[in-house]
Amino acid sequence: MTERGRFITLEGGEGVGKSTNLALVVEHLRGHGHEVVATREPGGTPRAEDIRRLLLDPVEEEPLAPDAELLLVFAARAQHLARVVRPALERGAWVVCDRFTDATYAYQGGGRRIEASRIAELEAFTQQGLEPDLTLLLDMPMAAAQRRLDERLHGQGETRDRFERERAEFFEAVRQAYLARAASAPDRMAVIDASADLEEVKAELLARLDERMATWR
Numbered sequence: 001m002t003e004r005g006r007f008i009t010l011e012g013g014e015g016v017g018k019s020t021n022l023a024l025v026v027e028h029l030r031g032h033g034h035e036v037v038a039t040r041e042p043g044g045t046p047r048a049e050d051i052r053r054l055l056l057d058p059v060e061e062e063p064l065a066p067d068a069e070l071l072l073v074f075a076a077r078a079q080h081l082a083r084v085v086r087p088a089l090e091r092g093a094w095v096v097c098d099r100f101t102d103a104t105y106a107y108q109g110g111g112r113r114i115e116a117s118r119i120a121e122l123e124a125f126t127q128q129g130l131e132p133d134l135t136l137l138l139d140m141p142m143a144a145a146q147r148r149l150d151e152r153l154h155g156q157g158e159t160r161d162r163f164e165r166e167r168a169e170f171f172e173a174v175r176q177a178y179l180a181r182a183a184s185a186p187d188r189m190a191v192i193d194a195s196a197d198l199e200e201v202k203a204e205l206l207a208r209l210d211e212r213m214a215t216w217r
């Protein structure tokens with residue numbers, strides 16, 4: 001019987017370096033000979049990417065209600081799990097995902113103040129016990145991450161999406177909710193100082209990854 005693949009997630013606030021470092025994790029795992037599926041949430045399938053567009057579009061005439069936002073996040077997740085994540089894990093591939101349910105606890109829980117128990121109900125219904133084997137949480141003060149994000153958006157001529165337009169207090173609440181999650185799940189989540197130089201962040205990230213992989217052998 002094929003051994004189930006591993007499920008690794010990258011988390012953190014806006015502009016902390018998730019996409020940059022996801023590429024590194026993927027390359028590292030491929031170097032170890034694993035089939036790796038790199039994906040993201042919300043999104044990761046054409047339908048789930050449609051939902052992502054709804055979530056990120058800053059339509060000012062009709063603000064999205066927090067409960068609608070939460071349900072859309074889980075609708076996208078259900079589709080992504082059914083079409084991409086579960087099939088990959090079952091055939092033995094490793095899945096590396098840019099954000100997952102810790103983001104829901106951070107953004108919808110911390111940022112929008114939805115009760116964690118309500119998020120947990122949807123999590124149980126949607127995931128049926130599936131959770132990441134390892135979560136790498138990139139953490140840094142939000143003001144510095146915002147500067148990085150601004151530089152990237154400016155460089156690429158992009159505008160801010162619906163979440164990126166939030167206030168500083170929202171991002172601080174998101175950060176604190178992430179750190180609280182990490183403190184409550186130290187066996188699964190590793191906190192990485194993302195404010196360091198990229199080379200240092202990469203070294204720390206790979207050290208944590210290798211440390212955890214050694215326990216899976």
Ligand SMILES: Nc1ncnc2c1ncn2[C@@H]1O[C@H](COP(=O)(O)OP(=O)(O)OP(=O)(O)O)[C@@H](O)[C@H]1O
Pocket residue numbers: 012013014015016017018019020021148149151152194195196197198199201
């Ligand atoms: N350690 C670092 N030091 C300096 N700049 C960095 C570092 N890590 C990433 N960057 C730069 O910061 C910007 C944001 O990084 P990136 O897009 O990877 O963040 P992200 O967390 O994926 O953002 P988003 O929240 O939009 O998904 C990019 O321009 C990237 O090159």
Ligand SMILES: Cc1cn([C@H]2C[C@H](O)[C@@H](COP(=O)(O)O)O2)c(=O)[nH]c1=O
Pocket residue numbers: 014015041042073098099100101102103104105107108163164
């Ligand atoms: C999975 C997930 C994501 N979000 C938010 C967080 C981000 O602002 C966007 C995704 O864009 P990015 O390119 O990854 O920064 O979606 C959320 O609010 N809840 C979630 O569960």
